[in-house]
Amino acid sequence: MGFVSRGFVGRPEAREGTVLLPPGQYDIGGGFPVLSAGPTPRTALDDWDFTISGEVDAPDRLTWQEFQDLPHEEVTVDIHCVTKWSKFDTTWSGVSLDTLLDRVETSADYLLAFCDGGYTTNLPLEDVTGGRAWIVDQYDGEPLEAQHGGPARLLVPHLYFWKSAKWVRGLRLSSVDEPGFWESLGYHIYGDPWREQRYAGD
Amino acid sequence: MARTAIRRRLTWRLATVAANASEARAVHRLSLRIDGWDGHLPGQHVDVRLTAPDGYQAQRSYSIASAPESPTVDLVVQRLDDGEVSPYLTDGLRPGDQLELRGPIGGYFVWHAELDSPLQLVAGGSGVAPFLAMLDHHAAAASGAPVRLLYSARTLDDVIGHPRLERHAERGIGVTIALTRDQPPGWTGLSGRLTPQIIRERVWPVDRRPSVFVCGATTFVEAVADSLVEAGHPAAAIRIERFGDVRGARRDSGVPTTRR
Numbered sequence A: 001m002g003f004v005s006r007g008f009v010g011r012p013e014a015r016e017g018t019v020l021l022p023p024g025q026y027d028i029g030g031g032f033p034v035l036s037a038g039p040t041p042r043t044a045l046d047d048w049d050f051t052i053s054g055e056v057d058a059p060d061r062l063t064w065q066e067f068q069d070l071p072h073e074e075v076t077v078d079i080h081c082v083t084k085w086s087k088f089d090t091t092w093s094g095v096s097l098d099t100l101l102d103r104v105e106t107s108a109d110y111l112l113a114f115c116d117g118g119y120t121t122n123l124p125l126e127d128v129t130g131g132r133a134w135i136v137d138q139y140d141g142e143p144l145e146a147q148h149g150g151p152a153r154l155l156v157p158h159l160y161f162w163k164s165a166k167w168v169r170g171l172r173l174s175s176v177d178e179p180g181f182w183e184s185l186g187y188h189i190y191g192d193p194w195r196e197q198r199y200a201g202d
Numbered sequence B: 001m002a003r004t005a006i007r008r009r010l011t012w013r014l015a016t017v018a019a020n021a022s023e024a025r026a027v028h029r030l031s032l033r034i035d036g037w038d039g040h041l042p043g044q045h046v047d048v049r050l051t052a053p054d055g056y057q058a059q060r061s062y063s064i065a066s067a068p069e070s071p072t073v074d075l076v077v078q079r080l081d082d083g084e085v086s087p088y089l090t091d092g093l094r095p096g097d098q099l100e101l102r103g104p105i106g107g108y109f110v111w112h113a114e115l116d117s118p119l120q121l122v123a124g125g126s127g128v129a130p131f132l133a134m135l136d137h138h139a140a141a142a143s144g145a146p147v148r149l150l151y152s153a154r155t156l157d158d159v160i161g162h163p164r165l166e167r168h169a170e171r172g173i174g175v176t177i178a179l180t181r182d183q184p185p186g187w188t189g190l191s192g193r194l195t196p197q198i199i200r201e202r203v204w205p206v207d208r209r210p211s212v213f214v215c216g217a218t219t220f221v222e223a224v225a226d227s228l229v230e231a232g233h234p235a236a237a238i239r240i241e242r243f244g245d246v247r248g249a250r251r252d253s254g255v256p257t258t259r260r
């Protein structure tokens, strides 16, 4: 082994939990930190819509009510934030991206999720289909709070949590992988926590 | 928007502790010497990684508190008594010790000295760390940008970098300190929390089009950012860095989850 920090032993409990944790992460337990680059936007539900645009046969637009009427699924997943905390067994309810993407025809391979406040994040379509991603509007049985991304956010639990864009308003499909907000600012283009892909080049 | 992408690979490297000195109550300034450090932009952070003899590792992020012009890369670390990493950094490290880190990281919460639009900094507690780097850089680069710092701390003993801030005030930086818990006799700064009204009064007015940076614990940052938006500052002009929520970070029991 390489470098050892003189005198560092670490928290004993932290070590026991590590098999469930991607490298470099720790279990935040009951906490749920909030992270974003700017102020929390507050969009009235009457003004909210969700669009799927870009390289599609015909763009799709859903109002809040139409989104509510789509079948919702409850999912319990572990989430991993690039700022090192992980949270086990978080429960969300939302619409599978399979359901949403079934509404359009596309030959695109990537999407850019866009959000209130101007945030974007890029994802391969492969990673958001097959029951691996949702647009969620409930956390722990309650409407999703604005500071956690409400009224609706993306949930892509197998990637670092910045990919689970808050305040999401739509998806732009494309044949090219265009870097989103953090991805243009030095964060990893893909963001797999198990391969510790935090920053560009990891 | 300024986009300073880090396209370089960020590799772990060893820094040598040059000094570890108390900077305020439970806060230490770690001055690090790092061979081949290519410099940084004020506002960026580093990731620190500690390794135990059995290979167990813990990583945390710390803002760089020194200007790019400084011969050392400094971190200002607040000790959380029951924290895993911060007590090691504040109390465990001695000059000559080595510390593994990588960086600089982050291209959004950064200030460029070429920008001469008014700069507004709003800090809660140790959230002042990246602003110490910005202010020192402002001085070293002889920037013409007018700057105000609004800084909330619990008591005078908790004010980080006080002498440094006084020197910046002397050269024309608008430094306002609000003490939330108690104030010494004759205190001429603000008392109590930063209310929406104080924020309206003390932050550059909206028509001066300031760039606003807010840094601190989540609850602080949320409240300040909401007040700024209410006061009419465009959301796109407000940049936020959250150090985490100390209270929110408490675990249920301290027993790690083994369910899956």
Ligand SMILES: Cc1cc2nc3c(=O)[nH]c(=O)nc-3n(C[C@H](O)[C@H](O)[C@H](O)COP(=O)(O)OP(=O)(O)OC[C@H]3O[C@@H](n4cnc5c(N)ncnc54)[C@H](O)[C@@H]3O)c2cc1C
Residues within 6 Å of the ligand: A013, A083, B045, B060, B061, B062, B063, B064, B075, B076, B077, B078, B079, B080, B081, B082, B083, B084, B085, B086, B087, B126, B129, B130, B241, B242, B243, B244, B246, B249, B250, B251, B253, B254, B255
């Ligand atoms: C971009 C960025 C920049 C940052 N810059 C700075 C900086 O400049 N200066 C600075 O001081 N900090 C900074 N931070 C915060 C820093 O990264 C750490 O989060 C902080 O130092 C705490 O780490 P720790 O290991 O000491 O505490 P942790 O071990 O992570 O604990 C954090 C809190 O959780 C609670 N806790 C943890 N484990 C348990 C348990 N088993 N039981 C009960 N409670 C528990 C503790 O009460 C503790 O207060 C920054 C964070 C980010 C994301």
